[in-house]
Amino acid sequence: MTSDKKIIVAIDGYSSSGKSTMARELARRVGYVYVDSGAMYRAVTLYAMRHDLASPQSGVNVEGLVRVLPDIHISFAPAGADGVQHTLLNGEDVESEIRDMQVSNLVSPVSVIPEVRHRLTLLQQGFGEEKGIVMDGRDIGTTVFPDAELKIFVCASAEERARRRMRELQAKGEEVSFEEVLHNVVERDRIDSTREVSPLRKADDAIELDNGTMTPAQQMEWLLNEFNKATANG
Numbered sequence: 001m002t003s004d005k006k007i008i009v010a011i012d013g014y015s016s017s018g019k020s021t022m023a024r025e026l027a028r029r030v031g032y033v034y035v036d037s038g039a040m041y042r043a044v045t046l047y048a049m050r051h052d053l054a055s056p057q058s059g060v061n062v063e064g065l066v067r068v069l070p071d072i073h074i075s076f077a078p079a080g081a082d083g084v085q086h087t088l089l090n091g092e093d094v095e096s097e098i099r100d101m102q103v104s105n106l107v108s109p110v111s112v113i114p115e116v117r118h119r120l121t122l123l124q125q126g127f128g129e130e131k132g133i134v135m136d137g138r139d140i141g142t143t144v145f146p147d148a149e150l151k152i153f154v155c156a157s158a159e160e161r162a163r164r165r166m167r168e169l170q171a172k173g174e175e176v177s178f179e180e181v182l183h184n185v186v187e188r189d190r191i192d193s194t195r196e197v198s199p200l201r202k203a204d205d206a207i208e209l210d211n212g213t214m215t216p217a218q219q220m221e222w223l224l225n226e227f228n229k230a231t232a233n234g
């Protein structure tokens with residue numbers, strides 16, 4: 001039984017910690033809107049790559065990207081038959097492309113730019129105006145929704161997270177080595193946790209979940225229990 005009281009659920013954590021899967025499934029079970037904030041940073045990164053404003057060779061052209069930010073419109077198409085919500089960049093479905101290794105390698109340097117964060121934070125706060133939302137990311141419990149009624153911080157070892165990411169990429173037919181994926185995971189953790197604006201960190205009032213040895217079913221049981229507790233006194 002879930003109560004009628006609508007809350008905001010913020011799920012933060014390290015890259016490939018499985019937080020998106022958990023967040024999406026929770027939203028589905030309790031009839032909430034799900035927003036993948038990382039997808040928004042990935043879409044901005046893809047836009048920058050397509051407009052020669054970000055590349056592995058020359059990094060990110062910060063000034064250029066800040067100038068074109070007003071031209072970048074991000075939205076989500078409701079989940080289709082695959083059960084996955086699709087990210088739209090200026091109306092184009094880029095859900096698959098934003099998960100590529102190239103985007104993964106450039107998304108953290110794009111995410112340190114204060115103007116990018118400011119713009120996406122405002123957009124994310126707009127999604128949460130009516131509550132009844134589950135959002136996952138790095139700074140949801142600390143910056144986007146500091147008053148969220150339920151905050152979860154997910155962690156697992158870098159090796160375990162790299163193994164999960166590797167499986168996802170292989171399922172898509174992308175050829176990558178374990179070392180490359182592990183390096184990306186560790187490097188993103190480093191940049192995300194040390195950036196000046198809204199670094200990745202556990203909010204003081206977040207509940208920590210180390211899901212390294214838990215099955216998806218066990219994680220969902222744990223999360224639903226926390227959700228029911230958070231909505232109980234409504």
Ligand code: DC
Pocket residue numbers: 015016037038039041042107108111136137138139140188192
């Ligand atoms: O959740 P993800 O791995 O798809 O996120 C991709 C990147 O986006 C992540 O490495 C850092 C950035 N990000 C962020 O800075 N703040 C968020 N709230 C979500 C993601």
